[in-house]
Amino acid sequence: MGKQKFYDTALKQERAVLVGVIRPGETPEETKEYLDELAFLVDTAGGKVEHVFTQKMLRPERATFVGTGKLEEIQAYVKSEEIDMVVFDDELSPSQLRNIERELQVKILDRSNLILDIFAGRAQTAQAKTQVELAQLQYLLPRLTRLWTHLERQKGGIGMRGPGETQIESDRRMILEKISLLKSRLKLIDKQNETQRKNRTQLIRVALVGYTNVGKSTIMNMLSKSEVFAENKLFATLDTTVRKVVIDNLPFLLSDTVGFIRKLPHHLVECFKSTLDEVREADILIHVVDVSHTSFEDQIGVVNETLKDLGARDKDTIMVFNKIDAYVSPEPVEEGEDHVPFTLAEFKKSWMAHHNAPALFISALHKENLEEFKQLLYDKVVDLHTQRYPYDKLLY
Numbered sequence: 001m002g003k004q005k006f007y008d009t010a011l012k013q014e015r016a017v018l019v020g021v022i023r024p025g026e027t028p029e030e031t032k033e034y035l036d037e038l039a040f041l042v043d044t045a046g047g048k049v050e051h052v053f054t055q056k057m058l059r060p061e062r063a064t065f066v067g068t069g070k071l072e073e074i075q076a077y078v079k080s081e082e083i084d085m086v087v088f089d090d091e092l093s094p095s096q097l098r099n100i101e102r103e104l105q106v107k108i109l110d111r112s113n114l115i116l117d118i119f120a121g122r123a124q125t126a127q128a129k130t131q132v133e134l135a136q137l138q139y140l141l142p143r144l145t146r147l148w149t150h151l152e153r154q155k156g157g158i159g160m161r162g163p164g165e166t167q168i169e170s171d172r173r174m175i176l177e178k179i180s181l182l183k184s185r186l187k188l189i190d191k192q193n194e195t196q197r198k199n200r201t202q203l204i205r206v207a208l209v210g211y212t213n214v215g216k217s218t219i220m221n222m223l224s225k226s227e228v229f230a231e232n233k234l235f236a237t238l239d240t241t242v243r244k245v246v247i248d249n250l251p252f253l254l255s256d257t258v259g260f261i262r263k264l265p266h267h268l269v270e271c272f273k274s275t276l277d278e279v280r281e282a283d284i285l286i287h288v289v290d291v292s293h294t295s296f297e298d299q300i301g302v303v304n305e306t307l308k309d310l311g312a313r314d315k316d317t318i319m320v321f322n323k324i325d326a327y328v329s330p331e332p333v334e335e336g337e338d339h340v341p342f343t344l345a346e347f348k349k350s351w352m353a354h355h356n357a358p359a360l361f362i363s364a365l366h367k368e369n370l371e372e373f374k375q376l377l378y379d380k381v382v383d384l385h386t387q388r389y390p391y392d393k394l395l396y
């Protein structure tokens with residue numbers, strides 16, 4: 001697997017601080033999880049997290065997201081430590097963004113535009129590029145005024161209002177035109193893809209789904225001997241890849257798609273719906289879980305919710321608990337002992353094995369228990385294939 005240089009490391013690495021609000025009822029572990037994930041996103045985007053600010057609040061402040069005192073604290077830190085950007089864990093409203101930017105005088109990002117930025121850097125095909133650009137413009141549109149207030153401040157207020165508004169208006173018109181252009185381009189691409197999919201006859205379609213970074217592409221590569229880009233960064237995969245896989249003379253189609261994440265920006269989900277057609281139209285889903293991740297249970301929940309959004313929740317599903325090599329038990333088995341890795345037998349006895357769907361425990365990286373996985377997949381595909389094409393010679 002070739003490692004791809006994603007961002008130009010010759011550029012100075014941007015120094016970031018994170019800001020999160022702790023809501024009532026949230027445990028310290030949950031808060032840590034959320035902010036660790038945000039830090040991983042910053043890392044994926046090429047930045048370096050220097051500090052994390054949190055504030056306990058019932059709900060974020062309407063004007064500045066965090067309270068005035070906290071904002072002053074952040075401001076002092078940003079100044080003294082020469083911070084380049086401040087990243088908020090939730091989507092900021094256009095006015096929050098404007099107010100915070102005025103106070104802090106550095107680049108302000110929220111979770112949504114951080115994810116959009118990563119997506120923009122990852123997109124390879126025309127389809128993904130168009131989808132990301134569309135989502136970015138839709139994100140930008142209500143926030144246009146912010147750009148203009150900068151100029152206003154520099155040039156002084158009186159007499160600027162008129163030309164200012166005109167400028168915003170023409171920018172907005174340009175963006176709206178671009179949005180409709182991108183939408184029609186996407187429609188065309190969708191049509192082409194649909195025709196392509198229709199042409200794939202008589203093959204059962206299996207889709208790998210799961211949270212980002214759980215090992216979907218690694219499994220795809222292992223099963224199909226292909227070379228899909230996989231690495232320990234979020235959203236390594238944006239474009240859907242479909243491969244013909246053969247197990248014991250039985251061919252079927254396997255697709256690898258974009259990973260899901262908590263609080264995925266709404267526009268992005270909308271724009272990526274067509275990429276996710278493979279999931280929506282699949283016969284069988286392989287729901288991959290990174291069992292070594294401390295919040296893998298939450299991740300399963302996020303994936304199930306996203307599948308529900310896509311209308312794909314009720315499909316035949318195989319749960320694959322991956323990365324068993326990296327799993328350590330949450331509690332010491334015996335007093336005084338350290339956390340120990342689970343054995344395969346222990347996994348099979350755990351609650352995970354008694355999920356509603358058939359469950360499997362593997363390590364894609366160490367090629368552990370793959371035979372059982374292949375066998376289960378094979379059985380499922382044969383079942384469906386015989387139901388659907390009872391007279392097909394292929395299987396006899």
Ligand SMILES: Nc1nc2c(ncn2[C@@H]2O[C@H](COP(=O)(O)OP(=O)(O)OP(=O)(O)O)[C@@H](O)[C@H]2O)c(=O)[nH]1
Binds near residue numbers: 231236238
């Ligand atoms: N320890 C361990 N690491 C694994 C295993 N399978 C995959 N990984 C690693 O997990 C990281 C993510 O793997 P990918 O296959 O890129 O994950 P993905 O689900 O395709 O991720 P996105 O495309 O970003 O959503 C890589 O660094 C893999 O080497 C495993 O069984 N054990």
Ligand SMILES: [Mg+2]
Binds near residue numbers: 236
């Ligand atoms: Mg991937």
